[in-house]
Amino acid sequence: MLRKVILFVAAACIAAFAGLMLTKTLPYYTFEKGIHFLTTKSDETNDDPVFRFGFYVHITTSLVVLVLGLLQFLPVLARLGPGLHRQLGKGYVIGILALAAPSGLILAHFANGGLAARVGFTLQCLVWWLCTWKAYRAARQRQWSLHVDWMLRSFAVTLAALALRGESYLMYYVLETKPIETYLTVTWLSWVGNLILMEILLEVGLGRYFLREFMPELRSKLVA
Numbered sequence: 001m002l003r004k005v006i007l008f009v010a011a012a013c014i015a016a017f018a019g020l021m022l023t024k025t026l027p028y029y030t031f032e033k034g035i036h037f038l039t040t041k042s043d044e045t046n047d048d049p050v051f052r053f054g055f056y057v058h059i060t061t062s063l064v065v066l067v068l069g070l071l072q073f074l075p076v077l078a079r080l081g082p083g084l085h086r087q088l089g090k091g092y093v094i095g096i097l098a099l100a101a102p103s104g105l106i107l108a109h110f111a112n113g114g115l116a117a118r119v120g121f122t123l124q125c126l127v128w129w130l131c132t133w134k135a136y137r138a139a140r141q142r143q144w145s146l147h148v149d150w151m152l153r154s155f156a157v158t159l160a161a162l163a164l165r166g167e168s169y170l171m172y173y174v175l176e177t178k179p180i181e182t183y184l185t186v187t188w189l190s191w192v193g194n195l196i197l198m199e200i201l202l203e204v205g206l207g208r209y210f211l212r213e214f215m216p217e218l219r220s221k222l223v224a
Contacts (some may be wrong), residue, residue: 054106
């Protein structure tokens with residue numbers, strides 16, 4: 001019961017973050033160059049068509065895969081059968097492999113903060129792509145335990161956007177670190193920290209818990 005409560009609270013927090021991100025994303029669709037995050041970029045970068053293409057693809061698809069990833073772990077949807085689960089999973093996988101991760105590599109090339117930031121964001125996108133690909137391959141090979149474990153790792157990297165903002169707030173306003181120190185730290189901590197935490201959770205049986213408690217009917221139908 002306690003595990004279900006914890007997971008419900010976690011899901012509610014992720015859903016709330018997705019809603020918050022939607023409100024912050026919508027103003028960008030006016031396609032103005034001098035608003036919010038885009039004010040941190042030079043005029044040359046803002047005028048670069050490759051950057052603008054990567055930016056709009058990334059902010060759109062990252063929000064979509066965040067929601068689709070969350071839906072993968074809701075038991076009420078899993079109980080509706082494998083068809084819905086497969087369609088949501090396909091959207092999540094395609095969204096990351098074809099759109100969100102590649103566009104993230106474009107943004108990594110234009111990242112502020114020098115080489116350390118560019119390398120951090122580049123590795124994040126590559127690890128995100130790899131974890132998602134391995135989750136997809138495991139599903140194709142009907143290795144459901146591996147599929148769940150790799151999907152959880154993939155979603156941990158998806159949640160780097162949430163971690164980055166939370167850690168930035170904590171470091172800047174509570175620990176009073178300098179802006180550049182905060183930025184460079186969370187560039188790495190947001191996804192590496194999530195993966196370390198996920199490995200700990202997998203070690204104590206989070207993946208097995210989802211298979212056993214959340215998706216018994218789905219698993220039996222998929223195996224059949």
